Amino acid sequence: MNSFITIAGVTLIGLMLLVLIRVIKGPTVIDRLVAVNVIGTKSIVLLLFSGILFGQLDMFVDIALGYGLLNFIVSIAASRYYQHRKSLEQKGKTS
């Protein structure tokens, strides 16, 4: 079981690298936001995986629960920001 979880975790990290490319490349801020949201959701999974590898999942599941609850705050905050600012690529100052 443990070796399977290790392989799955490493695969997950490898796939997260692809998402990282989108974070670095993404032409607009929202593309980056989408990719970071995906990374945040996958962090929950990786936390549970490392809990299984440590053999003490009952301790790690609380952290994952906290992540599951808090993960979408950043997206909503960013959405409110753009709702009030209404522009993606501002150059220079807006004042």
Place this chain on the structure above:
Amino acid sequence: MADLPIWHYDTLFLTLALLFGITALAMQNLMGAAIVFGAYSFLMCLIWTTMGAVDVAFTEAAVGAGVSTVFIFATIYNTGVSATPNSPRIAFKIFAGLIAFGTGAFLLSALPDFPDWGDPKSPVNSTIAPYYIANSITDAHVPNIVTTVLADYRGFDTLLETTVVFIACIAIYSILRIDNAKSKVTEPDIITSPPAYDPTDSLIIRQASRIMVPFMQLFALYVIAHGHYSPGGGFQGGVILGASIILLSISFDLKHVLQQWTEKKIMILTALGVLIYAMVGLACILMDGVYLDYAALDSVLPGDEAYARSHGILLVEIGVGITVMFSMIGIYINLASNGRFDRGL
């Protein structure tokens, strides 16, 4: 971690985190930099987990996902600068790079003297830490050693750290807070000031946060109360409680939150947490003990001396939770409303 040496698994995360950190700093757009900094914080949380530091990982999860990125957003929102102008200071940048490189090389020259990563016999692991590990159960009946060390063995340390959070909150009030009536500073350039209930606001976001907020607060209370037996404690629970109120004020409106949590209430409660902590210490002196030695509270609290320590730790954690929660809310409201306490992000 099974039969792998530590570094096989962690080097991947470390390299990734390094990439994210450099990306966050290289980003021209400030919103982009803040978002990438959030992702960096996720990876740091994973790194703490793989090194076995669950409480630190929990704190980083709550802080990184809940508050720190939102603080940066609030600042950018109030100042309206979302892209950095290119400043042509190449010579100075190279000079700073040389300084940083030199310092780094100087620090790395000490590399051979450091103990190996994961060596159980290294100096830091063989002085006082074994005592904590061996005696936590007999002294306080608390399986989570981090909680025992945090609130009991090193209680002074935590008291002063809580005070630092409190002082930081006061500092922000004194820097930013403007009394609306006496204000002489001109209005900041907020383009659209939304009414309390903008009809174009999304109903979905509101309903979702209406569902999530009670669960967050329940979970935070569970984290504070169950911190003796699982990762958690006052700091984590306080940050999650603060984040729940921040979520309310983002998804509804700042006014909506300020109707319930007025400025006065927030200030009093911020101070109340530190007061609870200090008063528990004073109570120990009054019961013929040493400051913050909860065993002296034996006659008031149920159980024997070890259980008295355990309950004393719980009292202290509640104080920490209250201070951290309201500090986070106070800092957020100040940053988001530019010290005016009327409207915000």
Place this chain on the structure above:
Amino acid sequence: MEYIAYFFIVVGLIFFLGTSIGLLRFPDFYTRMHAAGKGDTLSTVLILVGCIFAVGNQGDLNWILALKILLIINFVFIGSPTATHAMMDVGERAGAKPWNKKGENK
């Protein structure tokens, strides 16, 4: 029991492969959002269901853990689509142009 866990985790990983390839290859913001919003939530839920079966030992589930993981699934299921909705709203308000066949993404 173990094979059920393997099955769910592998299926979840396949969905996540789709997500990351979609996120990388799709031409504009809305299609990327499509890949991220659906594939990400589904793959996370599937892998978490796999984890429920992975922690049970010898055909017996650990019920408290299973309940907590179900709670996580519940919150991801509420939170992730909400976040996606918020971001889509932003994209539309901020004027991200949809891609068309001429390849003009501006």
Place this chain on the structure above:
Amino acid sequence: MEDIIPKFNYIVVVVLMMTGLWSMLAQGNLIKKCIGMAIFQTGIILFFISIGAKNDALIPILTEGANHTFDNPNIDKVTNPLTQILMLTAIVVGVATLGVGLALAQKVYQQHDSFDEDEILNNQTK
């Protein structure tokens, strides 16, 4: 290479710290400076956590089973709790100080209408 791999953590620590330091020195933008400060801080936290880590160790929450009993833990198999509590408080204090930095940045922006150091200096000398 044999010498470097067991000490890889220190190298990452130094690189992170120096990235943060460079950002604090060279970036003109005040928010970038704040982010640089946070990265510098994570470098230091990483240093503390990684010197407290032990090979094959369990987390510092004692449970029955594994390779120690509840009352008599195997000390070499439990991660060092001391460094962890120092850093746990440091993270929360760090976010509070980040708030102070951002508040100062907002105040500077109110006075000078700019985040960029050069422009602020120009405004002052005028």
